[in-house]
Amino acid sequence: MNKSLLSLVNDCKRARHARGWTQADLGRRVGLDQPRVSAVESCRGNPSVSSLLALANALGLELVAVPKERASRLRETFGVAPVDQAATPRSVLEDVLVPDPSDDELADVAPRRRGR
Secondary structure, three states: OOOOHHHHHHHHHHHHHHHOHHHHHHHHHHHOOOHHHHHHOOOOHHHHHHHHHHHHHHHHEEEOOOOOOHHHHHHHHHHOOOOOOOOOOHHEEEOOOEEEOOOOOHHHHHHOOOOO
């Protein structure tokens, strides 16, 4: 199984469990039935971008595409394991699913402006 996809699914499960929600509870919040939420959480099927965005939003997560030159720094900051890019092709959906970073975390990875 693709490590990025597994990481994404595990982040969703952890966020759902932290809220004390069942798959049915989450599904009701985003307009999906429980079997569809289960399929996403067990990496079955191919969820639409809109479904992934809705799930992430309901869970207080953000699905983001990260420029490759910044990916390693963000992965280090958020403790996400690097992906073996030679092993499997990647899609934009498989980049990173992370909680909203704090202002301090953003400042650490933001480009430095001259004179600051």
